Amino acid sequence: MSDDLTAFRAETRAWLEAHCPAEMREPVRSDKDVCWGGRKARFSSVAQKQWLDIMGARGWTVPDWPARYGGGGLSPDQAKIVRQEMADLGCRTPLHSFGISMLGPALLRYGTEEQKLEHLPRIARGEIRWCQGYSEPNAGSDLASLATRAEDKGDHFLVNGQKVWTSYADQADWIFCLVRTDPTNKHRGISFLLFDMDSPGVSTRPILLISGYSPFCETFFDNVKVPKDQLVGEINRGWDVAKYLLGHEREMISGMGTQGGAISLSKIALANLGAEADGRLADPILRARIAQFDLRAEAFRAMSERFLDELKAGKAHPAQPSMMKYTGTELNKQRYELAMAAGGSAALEWDSDESRQGAAARAWLRTKANSIEGGTSEIQLNIIAKRILALPGA
Amino acid sequence: MPMFLTDEQVMLADTARPFLADTAPVAHRRALRDADDERGYAPDLWRRFAEMGFTGIVADEADGGLGLGHVEAGIVLEEIGRNLTPSPFLSTAVGAVTALKGASEPLRRRHLPAILAGESIAAIAIDEAARHRPHHVGLRAERSGNGFRLSGTKRFVPFGHVADLLIVAARTSGAPDDVDGITLFAVPGDAATASPRRLADASLAARLDFADVQVDGDAVIGEVDGGRGPLDALLTVLRTGAASEMLGLANGAADMTMAYLRDRKQFGQAIGSFQVLQHRAAHLYCELEVARAAVLKAQQLLDQGAEAADRAATVAKGMVGFASLLAVQEGVQMHGGIGMTDEYDIGFYMKRQRVLAELYGDSDFHADRLARLSGY
Ligand SMILES: Cc1cc2nc3c(=O)[nH]c(=O)nc-3n(C[C@H](O)[C@H](O)[C@H](O)COP(=O)(O)OP(=O)(O)OC[C@H]3O[C@@H](n4cnc5c(N)ncnc54)[C@H](O)[C@@H]3O)c2cc1C
Ligand SMILES: Cc1cc2nc3c(=O)[nH]c(=O)nc-3n(C[C@H](O)[C@H](O)[C@H](O)COP(=O)(O)OP(=O)(O)OC[C@H]3O[C@@H](n4cnc5c(N)ncnc54)[C@H](O)[C@@H]3O)c2cc1C
Numbered sequence: 117m118s119d120d121l122t123a124f125r126a127e128t129r130a131w132l133e134a135h136c137p138a139e140m141r142e143p144v145r146s147d148k149d150v151c152w153g154g155r156k157a158r159f160s161s162v163a164q165k166q167w168l169d170i171m172g173a174r175g176w177t178v179p180d181w182p183a184r185y186g187g188g189g190l191s192p193d194q195a196k197i198v199r200q201e202m203a204d205l206g207c208r209t210p211l212h213s214f215g216i217s218m219l220g221p222a223l224l225r226y227g228t229e230e231q232k233l234e235h236l237p238r239i240a241r242g243e244i245r246w247c248q249g250y251s252e253p254n255a256g257s258d259l260a261s262l263a264t265r266a267e268d269k270g271d272h273f274l275v276n277g278q279k280v281w282t283s284y285a286d287q288a289d290w291i292f293c294l295v296r297t298d299p300t301n302k303h304r305g306i307s308f309l310l311f312d313m314d315s316p317g318v319s320t321r322p323i324l325l326i327s328g329y330s331p332f333c334e335t336f337f338d339n340v341k342v343p344k345d346q347l348v349g350e351i352n353r354g355w356d357v358a359k360y361l362l363g364h365e366r367e368m369i370s371g372m373g374t375q376g377g378a379i380s381l382s383k384i385a386l387a388n389l390g391a392e393a394d395g396r397l398a399d400p401i402l403r404a405r406i407a408q409f410d411l412r413a414e415a416f417r418a419m420s421e422r423f424l425d426e427l428k429a430g431k432a433h434p435a436q437p438s439m440m441k442y443t444g445t446e447l448n449k450q451r452y453e454l455a456m457a458a459g460g461s462a463a464l465e466w467d468s469d470e471s472r473q474g475a476a477a478r479a480w481l482r483t484k485a486n487s488i489e490g491g492t493s494e495i496q497l498n499i500i501a502k503r504i505l506a507l508p509g510a
Numbered sequence: 511m512p513m514f515l516t517d518e519q520v521m522l523a524d525t526a527r528p529f530l531a532d533t534a535p536v537a538h539r540r541a542l543r544d545a546d547d548e549r550g551y552a553p554d555l556w557r558r559f560a561e562m563g564f565t566g567i568v569a570d571e572a573d574g575g576l577g578l579g580h581v582e583a584g585i586v587l588e589e590i591g592r593n594l595t596p597s598p599f600l601s602t603a604v605g606a607v608t609a610l611k612g613a614s615e616p617l618r619r620r621h622l623p624a625i626l627a628g629e630s631i632a633a634i635a636i637d638e639a640a641r642h643r644p645h646h647v648g649l650r651a652e653r654s655g656n657g658f659r660l661s662g663t664k665r666f667v668p669f670g671h672v673a674d675l676l677i678v679a680a681r682t683s684g685a686p687d688d689v690d691g692i693t694l695f696a697v698p699g700d701a702a703t704a705s706p707r708r709l710a711d712a713s714l715a716a717r718l719d720f721a722d723v724q725v726d727g728d729a730v731i732g733e734v735d736g737g738r739g740p741l742d743a744l745l746t747v748l749r750t751g752a753a754s755e756m757l758g759l760a761n762g763a764a765d766m767t768m769a770y771l772r773d774r775k776q777f778g779q780a781i782g783s784f785q786v787l788q789h790r791a792a793h794l795y796c797e798l799e800v801a802r803a804a805v806l807k808a809q810q811l812l813d814q815g816a817e818a819a820d821r822a823a824t825v826a827k828g829m830v831g832f833a834s835l836l837a838v839q840e841g842v843q844m845h846g847g848i849g850m851t852d853e854y855d856i857g858f859y860m861k862r863q864r865v866l867a868e869l870y871g872d873s874d875f876h877a878d879r880l881a882r883l884s885g886y
């Protein structure tokens with residue numbers, strides 16, 4: 117490793133130690149500890165807002181975006197060091213955002229300079245919260261069959277239709293939305309639009325999940341006017357943007373359960389079950405299951421690192437995110453099954469204060485969506501079979 | 511260090527791949543087996559390894575080696591694994607050369623030149639029980655004259671019956687399971703009485719009996735009674751190496767299987783067009799990629815001299831154990847009836863996988879070890 121990077125690591129660590137509030141170095145315990153920003157942001161503590169502001173100002177919510185778009189302007193190696201040092205010190209992710217993990221990369225690649233300058237800095241500072249309008253009642257896995265219409269009205273598009281499973285649509289400020297602009301062409305009749313959720317004609321209806329929370333919605337568009345300059349990429353070529361964005365979404369979802377520090381199954385189990393005299397977890401079968409899981413999880417961590425390194429160097433296969441998504445989400449579901457076993461009956465409590473309002477059980481149920489959202493596991497396997505393995509007829 | 515191969519490493523892979531595919535494909539292993547070969551490897555081929563510089567791949571340049579690292583050794587091992595090549599490369603060029611790095615100058619000079627020249631091969635004698643339990647060392651080394659007398663038995667020693675050099679973990683004090691009191695020795699191959707056993711994969715592993723064998727005092731590697739550290743360091747290297755070889759094996763089996771899925775037709779179509787097989791093939795691919803990352807991580811940490819290499823080697827050996835087992839099971843299953851025949855190569859992969867899995871600890875061993883390292 118070069119001297120420059122060694123010095124950068126030391127500076128980074130010192131800066132993080134000096135600027136990350138102590139509270140923001142404690143593990144995330146429930147959804148409330150996660151900061152999403154946006155016009156309607158509700159911060160759960162002063163420290164949470166401070167941490168977002170400090171990191172946003174430095175561009176380190178997005179360390180490798182260019183500085184002119186609100187990023188840190190760091191090289192891939194430097195950005196990796198920031199991530200590693202944050203993980204090492206247990207710093208929470210200052211901002212969770214579909215803008216960062218999904219829209220940003222797509223705008224960097226397909227957006228006009230005006231679009232980049234308008235949207236990216238606000239994403240970086242957590243000022244605007246985005247939601248994703250892809251799925252529809254009849255367009256799930258077969259996303260390209262979507263039917264929400266956008267008609268060309270000269271200076272604007274007129275959008276009519278319905279989205280579903282739109283995560284946090286009721287709390288988002290803007291939406292990136294797939295619309296049909298040519299009904300005669302399935303894939304080459306889709307366009308990618310950006311618009312304000314406060315636009316007249318947009319309405320949302322929350323849907324309750326099995327976790328008892330309501331993070332997603334039905335989203336309705338009734339004669340919504342969208343200015344023409346809010347189209348990303350070419351008309352009827354939104355599928356390219358959509359797929360590129362999905363790659364980033366899948367990469368993000370693959371890391372669910374490990375970002376900001378994974379729960380430690382052995383700690384939960386040791387606290388509940390105790391240890392033998394030689395230090396081994398008292399339940400030998402659960403111990404073996406956790407050990408096998410941890411082995412896979414550590415191997416997968418190496419895979420995530422490898423994938424990011426390959427991606428930054430332009431060496432990753434375009435279908436790699438499908439592999440990451442499939443493997444990471446199946447692993448995360450297993451992690452939370454084991455967490456329930458390790459927690460025993462205590463983990464089943466749904467609304468007691470001791471259980472932090474059922475945090476364990478709700479988190480466990482939430483993970484079941486990981487292998488559905490962003491394209492199901494089966495769809496990822498289809499993509500791998502076709503794009504990577506090139507199996508016949510796939 | 512980014513987690514992909516450097517340009518130089520890619521070049522090495524581009525050299526190693528055709529070299530092993532041409533000189534030592536699975537047919538080579540089959541031929542040795544069918545000839546009831548008693549050595550377990552082909553000396554001609556080993557000399558060619560020396561000509562390529564592979565025998566000195568991790569040896570220091572000052573000692574006449576290439577001075578490369580475990581990523582590079584892993585590249586060669588992967589091709590050995592892919593072709594199921596019977597080769598003393600892991601025990602000699604990786605294991606013994608690593609062990610000798612901690613040895614005195616005279617000891618290094620006695621053994622290294624012959625190894626690098628391809629004239630001498632080495633075996634690693636650690637295990638004594640039916641399952642890998644490396645810190646259980648009962649073979650005794652008692653001081654006697656200006657040397658030691660070795661007595662006891664080692665098992666599952668690949669190339670132990672033909673080795674010119676044996677690296678032996680022995681007990682110089684304490685009881686068999688004590689942490690302290692282990693000493694590493696580098697002794698001549700004829701110090702032990704070897705009985706080779708042919709294993710399921712047609713390779714040979716020896717049982718070594720030491721019956722009060724006198725060895726010189728300068729055969730000690732490192733400190734007397736202080737062998738636990740060097741033994742653990744050697745095991746990290748061997749586990750990483752065995753994982754690299756298994757990774758190659760797993761990819762070899764998977765490649766054969768993918769090709770078969772494209773070729774074999776039933777119901778008027780390639781069997782690879784059935785989604786149930788596609789999904790299993792895709793799942794296998796994912797497992798192999800995760801295993802590859804774990805192996806590369808361990809190799810890179812070893813080359814950085816990082817302490818974390820020990821844990822990473824356990825993750826690598828355990829993960830590649832899972833992935834390679836899946837590769838050979840799916841391999842045989844997806845080949846249908848022909849996969850069960852001796853004539854077809856896929857079965858060779860299955861047998862070899864089981865042997866490599868056992869070597870230096872299988873996935874169960876390493877999951878348990880990871881739990882201990884993690885404090886539960
Ligand atoms: C918590 C959560 C949050 C979400 N957030 C968003 C969001 O913010 N924005 C958004 O646009 N969408 C969102 N989604 C929607 C998500 O992308 C879809 O649920 C997903 O793409 C699957 O579509 P579907 O639900 O219609 O299932 P279907 O497509 O009907 O699938 C049903 C089952 O059939 C299988 N299947 C379908 N086709 C095939 C095939 N060809 N081969 C094999 N198996 C197949 C699937 O794998 C699945 O198991 C979210 C979903 C969840 C659960
Ligand atoms: C030890 C042994 C003894 C045998 N004894 C006899 C005997 O006494 N008499 C006799 O007649 N036969 C015998 N057989 C043959 C046996 O019945 C066939 O091997 C078996 O039916 C599979 O056919 P196959 O080998 O051609 O494989 P294939 O049909 O080529 O199958 C290859 C792979 O493709 C899969 N596959 C094929 N079609 C599909 C599909 N539509 N969807 C999903 N997957 C598919 C298979 O499951 C398999 O994994 C024996 C086989 C063995 C191994």
